Amino acid sequence: MVNVCLGKRRTRRTHPASKTPHRTARKGERVRTHHQDFTTPVPRIGLNRNEVALAIGVSPNTVDVMVSEGMLPPPKKWHTRKVWLISEIVAAMAEWPTDTHGAFNRASDDGEEWKAA
Numbered sequence: 001m002v003n004v005c006l007g008k009r010r011t012r013r014t015h016p017a018s019k020t021p022h023r024t025a026r027k028g029e030r031v032r033t034h035h036q037d038f039t040t041p042v043p044r045i046g047l048n049r050n051e052v053a054l055a056i057g058v059s060p061n062t063v064d065v066m067v068s069e070g071m072l073p074p075p076k077k078w079h080t081r082k083v084w085l086i087s088e089i090v091a092a093m094a095e096w097p098t099d100t101h102g103a104f105n106r107a108s109d110d111g112e113e114w115k116a117a
Contacts, residue, residue, distance in 0.1 A: 046076070046083035056093070071096065 052072070053060045066072040073092050075082035 044086060046085055047089070048084075049075070049082060052084050052089065055089070 047055060049060050049063055053063045056063075058066070063072065067074055071092065073084065073088045075084045077083075
């Protein structure tokens with residue numbers, strides 16, 4: 001066994017055949033192994049209920065209402081976990097009606113027309 005210096009009065013024993021320390025992670029600590037690559041981003045394909053709500057600007061309860069009304073697709077389910085596919089959310093939102101008479105084109109209370117600058 002070889003001692004490896006970890007800084008102020010902390011050493012860890014390693015196996016002589018391998019140059020890397022061999023130990024288990026302590027509580028709350030992550031041990032990075034050689035096969036993990038944290039530099040490559042992983043594309044997201046699914047969102048949970050809170051992430052869907054954040055992505056479309058509504059509350060999580062509104063997501064449930066939108067699913068029951070058919071405005072959003074139902075989630076995929078694996079055991080107790082529910083996941084919405086991003087592609088299905090985008091496709092469902094593309095089918096929503098367009099607000100051509102929105103707040104910026106409505107007449108004001110005194111009958112005058114106004115538009116956003």
